[in-house]
Amino acid sequence: MKFAATTLFAAAATAAAIGKRDTVFEVTNFSAGCIRHSTQCLYSFSVIQPGTMETTPVNCTAMEPGYVGGNLPDVKEGTCKDSSRTFSVTRGTDGLTFTVSQPVTPSSNQTGTHLIPADQLKITDEPNAVVENYVGPQSFSLDS
Numbered sequence: 001m002k003f004a005a006t007t008l009f010a011a012a013a014t015a016a017a018i019g020k021r022d023t024v025f026e027v028t029n030f031s032a033g034c035i036r037h038s039t040q041c042l043y044s045f046s047v048i049q050p051g052t053m054e055t056t057p058v059n060c061t062a063m064e065p066g067y068v069g070g071n072l073p074d075v076k077e078g079t080c081k082d083s084s085r086t087f088s089v090t091r092g093t094d095g096l097t098f099t100v101s102q103p104v105t106p107s108s109n110q111t112g113t114h115l116i117p118a119d120q121l122k123i124t125d126e127p128n129a130v131v132e133n134y135v136g137p138q139s140f141s142l143d144s
Contacts, residue, residue: 021143024112025100026050028057030140032089032096032116033133034066036126041066041073043089047080047100047142058083060100070131072096072121094118100142112142 025047034041046057062078078087085102096116101109120136
């Protein structure tokens, strides 16, 4: 009986560990929005790698032309100031997939990803200014 209970406990713990994702980066001050009466949209945030000696967040931005209808655009190679980190944003049916990447070796990167759900993206329709803006939390984790 003890053996069966131990086996079940070990199996449950293993299953929980497999489903768990590790936090690679922590994002703060995240904002994304299209500028009224403009064709441009801005993504801006700060990022830090927890569990390291890093204490000062890296600032990242991208200014890109918005999509027709004022929607936030995809970003392929957003840059981070004074850092080798880059970021990307890809629109899908569930929202925006936001990824930060950092080179580890010449042939590999460490990446963390966060899904920005569609319900955190708001279209405002004011005269001559239909734009999409992010309305979710400013801080969140990017997981492996």
